């Protein structure tokens with residue numbers, strides 16, 4: 001069995017996404033939680049960002065690259081569909097979800113930090129836009145249990161890890177934006193049943 005160590009804060013969607021991939025592939029691993037800002041640079045000298053995954057002493061950073069590496073070394077269970085067209089859609093959705101939700105997440109945090117200061121306000125309509133992005137996701141899902149497939153893929157991991165984070169960290173109102181959309185709520189519950197420990 002390889003020795004696998006996942007360095008990253010479990011509150012970060014990117015860490016949760018990698019953890020989900022390891023669970024899907026049934027790979028035992030140890031997780032190390034950063035305890036100070038210095039841990040980020042020590043564990044991830046190239047970028048200062050976590051997660052980083054170490055397999056038998058070899059480290060990879062960036063959650064998407066880590067998932068590629070996992071599929072290369074441990075092909076079962078694959079993190080994208082075997083059909084290349086479906087796999088391409090799943091990868092695209094992963095990229096889209098991460099770009100979109102990172103944007104709203106940063107604005108949300110900035111709002112919290114700036115709340116009591118005389119700081120520029122975020123532009124109007126962000127909350128409505130966030131709801132529209134959630135509607136887009138529900139549409140992508142259609143009637144399927146997972147994105148474009150009957151099996152979970154890296155697209156599901158990316159979306160679920162962010163929505164999980166939204167529900168835990170972004171306050172009641174935004175959490176309701178997720179829970180009030182039955183298709184997304186059912187998708188989150190399906191994924192949580194697989195990955196929550």
Ligand SMILES: N[C@@H](CCC(=O)N[C@@H](CS)C(=O)NCC(=O)O)C(=O)O
Pocket residue numbers: 012013014040048049050051061062063064
């Ligand atoms: N594209 C990277 C993003 C990783 C990332 O943004 N990590 C954040 C935690 S959510 C981080 O390490 N932040 C520390 C910092 O910005 O100094 C990935 O997919 O792994």
